[in-house]
Amino acid sequence: MGGILTTKIGEPDAEVWKFLIMPFMSGLVGYGTNWLALKMTFYPLEFWGIEILRIKDQPLGLFGWQGIIPTKAAKMAGTCTELMTTKLINVKQVFSRLEPGEFSKVMEPGLISMMDTIINETATSYVPSIWEFLPDNVRDECVLKALEESPQFLTSFMEDVKEHIDDIFDLKHMVIEHCVANKQLLNNIFMECGDKEFKFIEISGFYFGFLFGLVQMIIFYFYDADWVLPAFGFIVGIATNFIALKIIFEPVEPTKLCCGLCFSFQGLFLRRQDAVSEIFAKVNTQQILTTENMWTAILTGPKKENFFDLLRAHTLIFTENLAGGLKPLVVAGVGAEKFTKMKEEIAKRTMDELPGVIHYSYDYTTLALDMEKTICKAMKGLSSAEFEGVLHPVFQEDEAKLILIGGVLGMGVGFVQLFFLF
Known part of the structure; x- marks a missing residue:
C-alpha cells in the first residue's frame, strides 16, 4: 500500500500515535456494534423503512428494520406462556x-x-x-x-x-394478545430480566475489541495491506457479539476449570437464576398477568x-x-x-x-391467587437447561443476523480508519 505508511520501525518521525489508537478504535467498534445489536433486538417497535421484499415475521426488509422481539411478539409471547403453563403454574390449581x-x-x-x-x-x-x-x-x-x-x-x-x-380462560391467548397490542410489554420482560447481561454485552464489546485491536495494530504495522483494517473490523464486529452471547448462556451447567482445582464457571445469565426469577415474576404479574x-x-x-x-x-x-x-x-x-x-x-x-x-x-383475587410468589418459587426450582429458555430465545433464532450485522458495521468502521486515519 504505497504512500499510506511513511515510515517503518526505528524511523524517528513515525506517526506512532495512529497505531497506538487502533486498539482503542477497535474497542469502540466492539462496543458500538454490540450496543447497536442490542438496540436492534428491541427497537423499533414497528417496521422502520419501506416495507417491500420482506419475508413474513422477519425483522429485516430490503429497505428497513423492525426489532427482533417486536417482529416476533406473538411467537415470543407464546414461548413465555408455554414456559409458564408447563413449568411454572397450573391455572386450575x-x-x-x-x-x-x-x-x-x-x-x-x-x-x-x-x-x-x-x-x-x-x-x-x-x-x-x-x-x-x-x-x-x-x-x-x-x-x-x-x-x-x-x-x-x-x-x-x-x-x-x-x-x-x-x-373459560385462555391464558396463552391473553398473553399473546397483550404483547402484540403493546410490544413494549414484551420488551420490558426481557430487558428487565436480562439487564445485567445486556450491560455486559455492551461493555465486553470494548474489551474484546481492544484485544483484537492489539493484534490488528501489530499486523497492520508490519503488513500494510489495504484489506487489513476492514477485515479486522469485520472480525471484531462478529467476534465481540459472538463471544459475549456465548459467555452469557454457556456453559449451561456449572463446569469445573483446571480439573476442578481453580473454579467452576457457568453462563452469566444462568448464575443469576434466583434474582431473575424474582424479576420475571414481578414484571409478568404487574404488567400482564394482572387480575383485571x-x-x-x-x-x-x-x-x-x-x-x-x-x-x-x-x-x-x-x-x-x-x-x-x-x-x-x-x-x-x-x-x-x-x-x-x-x-x-x-x-x-x-x-x-x-x-x-x-x-x-380485584384486590381479593390478586391476594388469593398469589401469582407472583407462585411463579417466582417455581422458576427458582427450574433446572439450568429449563431456565436458559427464559432469555435465550430472544437471541437464538436471529443470533446469526445480529452477529453478521456487527461484522458489517465493523468492516465499515475499518474502511473509515483506512481512508481518514492513514
Whole structure:
C-alpha cells in the first residue's frame, strides 16, 4: 500500500500515535456494534423503512428494520406462556385458591347497587301497575331477598368457575394478545430480566475489541495491506457479539476449570437464576398477568361463550329463587308467560351488569391467587437447561443476523480508519 505508511520501525518521525489508537478504535467498534445489536433486538417497535421484499415475521426488509422481539411478539409471547403453563403454574390449581364465600363478601357492595337497579327497572317495565302501588317496605323486601340469594348464587357460580377455569380462560391467548397490542410489554420482560447481561454485552464489546485491536495494530504495522483494517473490523464486529452471547448462556451447567482445582464457571445469565426469577415474576404479574387482565380475558376472550353459558345457568336459578315470592302476585296480574319473560329479563340484566361490578373482587383475587410468589418459587426450582429458555430465545433464532450485522458495521468502521486515519 504505497504512500499510506511513511515510515517503518526505528524511523524517528513515525506517526506512532495512529497505531497506538487502533486498539482503542477497535474497542469502540466492539462496543458500538454490540450496543447497536442490542438496540436492534428491541427497537423499533414497528417496521422502520419501506416495507417491500420482506419475508413474513422477519425483522429485516430490503429497505428497513423492525426489532427482533417486536417482529416476533406473538411467537415470543407464546414461548413465555408455554414456559409458564408447563413449568411454572397450573391455572386450575392457582384458581382453586379462590374461596367462593370470601369472593361473595367482597362483591357485596357492587351487588347491592346492581340488584336494586335491576329489580326496580325490570318490575317497572313488566308490571308497572303492581310495582308502583306496592309499599316501599315491600319493594325493599324484594331487593333484600335478592341480596340474601346473592351469596348462594355467587358461591355456587365461583365453584363452577374454579372447576371449569380451563374451559373459560385462555391464558396463552391473553398473553399473546397483550404483547402484540403493546410490544413494549414484551420488551420490558426481557430487558428487565436480562439487564445485567445486556450491560455486559455492551461493555465486553470494548474489551474484546481492544484485544483484537492489539493484534490488528501489530499486523497492520508490519503488513500494510489495504484489506487489513476492514477485515479486522469485520472480525471484531462478529467476534465481540459472538463471544459475549456465548459467555452469557454457556456453559449451561456449572463446569469445573483446571480439573476442578481453580473454579467452576457457568453462563452469566444462568448464575443469576434466583434474582431473575424474582424479576420475571414481578414484571409478568404487574404488567400482564394482572387480575383485571385475566377477568377481561375471561369476559371477552375466545372462550367467553363458555363463561356466559355457565353464568346463565346459575343466573336462571338465582332469578327463580328471587322472583318466587312475587310469582302468585305477578302471574295473577299479567299472566304466567309475562312472568317468565320478566325472569329472563332479570337473568339477562344480571349477566350484563355483573362484569361491570367484577372490579370489587380485584384486590381479593390478586391476594388469593398469589401469582407472583407462585411463579417466582417455581422458576427458582427450574433446572439450568429449563431456565436458559427464559432469555435465550430472544437471541437464538436471529443470533446469526445480529452477529453478521456487527461484522458489517465493523468492516465499515475499518474502511473509515483506512481512508481518514492513514
